[in-house]
Amino acid sequence: xxxxxxxxxxxxxxxxxxLLTEAGEMTAYETGARYDCGRAAFVARPTTTAEVSAVLxxxxxxxxxxxxxxxxxxxxxxxxxxxxxxxxxxxxxxxxAPFSLDRINRSVxxxxxxxxxxxxxxxxxxxxxFPIDLGADPRLGGMLATNTGGSRFLRxxxxxxxxxxxxxxxxxEAGTVLDLGSGLRKNxxxxxxxxxxxxxxxxxxxxTECTLNLEPLPRQSATAFLVPAAPDRVADLLVAMxxxxxxxxxxxxxxxxxxxxxxxxxxxxxxxxxxxxxxxxFVILAxxxxxxxxxxxxxPLDAVLEEVLAGIWEKPEAxxxxxxxxxxxxxxxxxxxxxxxxxxxxxxIAFDLSFRRGDVMPFLARMKAELPARFDAVTICDxxxxxxxxxxxxxxxxxxxxRLSDAAFETSLREWVFEVAVEDFGxxxxxxxxxxxxxxxxxxxxxxxxxxxxxxxxxxxxxxGPLGSVNF
Amino acid sequence: xxxxxxxxxxxxxxxxxxLLTEAGEMTAYETGARYDCGRAAFVARPTTTAEVSAVLxxxxxxxxxxxxxxxxxxxxxxxxxxxxxxxxxxxxxxxxAPFSLDRINRSVxxxxxxxxxxxxxxxxxxxxxFPIDLGADPRLGGMLATNTGGSRFLRxxxxxxxxxxxxxxxxxEAGTVLDLGSGLRKNxxxxxxxxxxxxxxxxxxxxTECTLNLEPLPRQSATAFLVPAAPDRVADLLVAMxxxxxxxxxxxxxxxxxxxxxxxxxxxxxxxxxxxxxxxxFVILAxxxxxxxxxxxxxPLDAVLEEVLAGIWEKPEAxxxxxxxxxxxxxxxxxxxxxxxxxxxxxxIAFDLSFRRGDVMPFLARMKAELPARFDAVTICDxxxxxxxxxxxxxxxxxxxxRLSDAAFETSLREWVFEVAVEDFGxxxxxxxxxxxxxxxxxxxxxxxxxxxxxxxxxxxxxxGPLGSVNF
Numbered sequence: 018x019x020x021x022x023x024x025x026x027x028x029x030x031x032x033x034x035x036l037l038t039e040a041g042e043m044t045a046y047e048t049g050a051r052y053d054c055g056r057a058a059f060v061a062r063p064t065t066t067a068e069v070s071a072v073l074x075x076x077x078x079x080x081x082x083x084x085x086x087x088x089x090x091x092x093x094x095x096x097x098x099x100x101x102x103x104x105x106x107x108x109x110x111x112x113x114a115p116f117s118l119d120r121i122n123r124s125v126x127x128x129x130x131x132x133x134x135x136x137x138x139x140x141x142x143x144x145x146x147f148p149i150d151l152g153a154d155p156r157l158g159g160m161l162a163t164n165t166g167g168s169r170f171l172r173x174x175x176x177x178x179x180x181x182x183x184x185x186x187x188x189x190e191a192g193t194v195l196d197l198g199s200g201l202r203k204n205x206x207x208x209x210x211x212x213x214x215x216x217x218x219x220x221x222x223x224x225t226e227c228t229l230n231l232e233p234l235p236r237q238s239a240t241a242f243l244v245p246a247a248p249d250r251v252a253d254l255l256v257a258m259x260x261x262x263x264x265x266x267x268x269x270x271x272x273x274x275x276x277x278x279x280x281x282x283x284x285x286x287x288x289x290x291x292x293x294x295x296x297x298x299f300v301i302l303a304x305x306x307x308x309x310x311x312x313x314x315x316x317p318l319d320a321v322l323e324e325v326l327a328g329i330w331e332k333p334e335a336x337x338x339x340x341x342x343x344x345x346x347x348x349x350x351x352x353x354x355x356x357x358x359x360x361x362x363x364x365x366i367a368f369d370l371s372f373r374r375g376d377v378m379p380f381l382a383r384m385k386a387e388l389p390a391r392f393d394a395v396t397i398c399d400x401x402x403x404x405x406x407x408x409x410x411x412x413x414x415x416x417x418x419x420r421l422s423d424a425a426f427e428t429s430l431r432e433w434v435f436e437v438a439v440e441d442f443g444x445x446x447x448x449x450x451x452x453x454x455x456x457x458x459x460x461x462x463x464x465x466x467x468x469x470x471x472x473x474x475x476x477x478x479x480x481x482g483p484l485g486s487v488n489f
Numbered sequence: 490x491x492x493x494x495x496x497x498x499x500x501x502x503x504x505x506x507x508l509l510t511e512a513g514e515m516t517a518y519e520t521g522a523r524y525d526c527g528r529a530a531f532v533a534r535p536t537t538t539a540e541v542s543a544v545l546x547x548x549x550x551x552x553x554x555x556x557x558x559x560x561x562x563x564x565x566x567x568x569x570x571x572x573x574x575x576x577x578x579x580x581x582x583x584x585x586a587p588f589s590l591d592r593i594n595r596s597v598x599x600x601x602x603x604x605x606x607x608x609x610x611x612x613x614x615x616x617x618x619f620p621i622d623l624g625a626d627p628r629l630g631g632m633l634a635t636n637t638g639g640s641r642f643l644r645x646x647x648x649x650x651x652x653x654x655x656x657x658x659x660x661x662e663a664g665t666v667l668d669l670g671s672g673l674r675k676n677x678x679x680x681x682x683x684x685x686x687x688x689x690x691x692x693x694x695x696x697t698e699c700t701l702n703l704e705p706l707p708r709q710s711a712t713a714f715l716v717p718a719a720p721d722r723v724a725d726l727l728v729a730m731x732x733x734x735x736x737x738x739x740x741x742x743x744x745x746x747x748x749x750x751x752x753x754x755x756x757x758x759x760x761x762x763x764x765x766x767x768x769x770x771f772v773i774l775a776x777x778x779x780x781x782x783x784x785x786x787x788x789p790l791d792a793v794l795e796e797v798l799a800g801i802w803e804k805p806e807a808x809x810x811x812x813x814x815x816x817x818x819x820x821x822x823x824x825x826x827x828x829x830x831x832x833x834x835x836x837x838i839a840f841d842l843s844f845r846r847g848d849v850m851p852f853l854a855r856m857k858a859e860l861p862a863r864f865d866a867v868t869i870c871d872x873x874x875x876x877x878x879x880x881x882x883x884x885x886x887x888x889x890x891x892r893l894s895d896a897a898f899e900t901s902l903r904e905w906v907f908e909v910a911v912e913d914f915g916x917x918x919x920x921x922x923x924x925x926x927x928x929x930x931x932x933x934x935x936x937x938x939x940x941x942x943x944x945x946x947x948x949x950x951x952x953x954g955p956l957g958s959v960n961f
Contacts, residue, residue, distance in 0.1 A: 263780025308735025
């Protein structure tokens, strides 16, 4: 239990709205988006960088552990307290100011608590957007802390690429505030310190403000579903599409037939777009888009896409078995429903992997070949981002399978998948969800000793206080 | 003088071709591209990461300072030894292996000593390139160590954005080798350590190998020279061009009339493209390009550019006074000759600044207004990258001006320019050339104390040995 005197001081610092301590009002902050839930000693809800600094300084001086929480949409137990009841939650939900658009610089400076969809809503009238396309609607601070990627990485990259500056508070006895970068695009004046705080789950400091690169809104787009001639032709298809379309290509997403079927079964608003309702084994969602306005005499993008697909199709030994262009809204709706569909179809054992692009399909093939012998009741419902090598590798298991009550069984299954992905294929055990408590053990296993020593050293010289759910 | 025993050990490690000690053969390694030249204790030329590791370990254990040197094309005295004769040069010029192309992943893994033009020559047949467009032809290790940007940053970003992984050797007693990232595009498994070594001039370790993102080669391009209606309309012109063209726009370069005139006067191969030969006060080079192949019925890019320019021109209070589309090769030849032209027209006092994009022209206006009162004999020959806020701010002074023999005069002039750029405009004192000995004093002046402490702390825990020309 936290001492009453600490609660009194924190309430003094933050005001009554700024500090929650009642069990009922803390529930949402204690519960993760998909996984376990913990118990918070309190929830601090600062509204300014100065308040964050005051809270961090006080907590570090009194050895009170804090877990920063942004939109709490993460999937790795990164933003919720553990079960001890001794960790405080530092929520960004009231830290939504400033909002300062620099139209000429194509950048915006915002409070880290602002939501992604709210940011893009406010920018729409300017013809600009923050180009990270996700299924969830997180707040920006968490997006930076986890370096989210998403479905249009191929065109726009990740949060890291689109971050021009941050303000961050360290977990030291002074609550030191670092102002790292403003809106400069070219700036090489030493270590680019903001990179340390991006993707490290808040362990090195709490990001309170960020300056983000904005991109012109796409004005035209077209999408198609492509059925590869065989799983091992997917890479050829990607190379052919990039060769013909260059930077027009803004998404190249892979969807297993199992994931598609799960979505079609469990999300009633979806229409089955496949001929005879027969879902292929593997489907690519390809998108082409451009941010210029359509001009007279210009070929519409769906015609461009048709033409390119026809060109690929006509070649001998084409990597394409079937393809059809369709409305982007419907095609993306199916893509974005995969996660929900898969969740509804059983108990989910989920992995957030990535590979060099050419290794995605060989990894999946290996899993398909070897998994049944290890666990016969499992269905592989993978989907992901072939264009950037990301794979949401989902194993769905009947909820009543008796083996699931054996924790060791699931652990050994997880360890085997990681072994193949990381050791055999050189892949990543955390492509875009970051570490969190959920991946702590794998961080320790797969990070070489000199790197772990560097990280621990960096933690000691920057934010020595207990901050975040990851132990670097 | 370095002890003979050290030379013997190093020769043993590197072989006779791998170590230079004769005055004559070291000259090229002691002399910088534009600035001062120093004296080397020796030049080590390893061919593998293991040799780099052995050299670093030996030198750290024996307190022998090393300066890593890549293509030695830098402009900030970052890669040459000082005048003491006690520093060894660690040259990457023989470290050109491996060369491993991953076609599907659109990435290549190469030795850090490979040259940029040689890399792109080898990739041409694949329809791919490493999209950093520079005037010089550096080697890749130095490009990473200085995080070069260049003329097509607007489309492709800097070296940081395009680096998927590095191998780096620390300056510790073991010569520890870190293998940071392979070819993964999405990977969030802790601190992204490669970021620490990018842009820090080799002070934290020697990059020996890198895995780079490649982009499809542009297949079509068109360029135009634009004359803004007034200097303060340049930003409007950029916004209008980006609004109409979106990501077609791949360069938006600013060129002062003085820089253009200097190039036309001193580079005989150039043709004066301006009407009546009268060079405007300020000219924009705009480029549109795409990597898709031209297809039937598609409007050629020069027509697209013409049409967009006409659209901007026709609006009331247009930001455009004049514009003409011309051959990309000729227009870029003029742009790329500016640096040479400026160098030939007098003694050069050069700055590598950057700003938020909207601040570029106001900064230039302030300089034009205030500089003559401080130094009447100076000509401002600026050019740069309006699209990313970079400004090569060049002051050209008659070589025989007596004030130039007074070092204090030049120093005070430099300090004043930095004061206005950094303090008044929030700009960067090193946009894309990095720090080197030349910017050491400005690093110390403009870097806040907590950041300097962090950098010194990081140096101590990563590469405590004497490495590089920058003192972090």
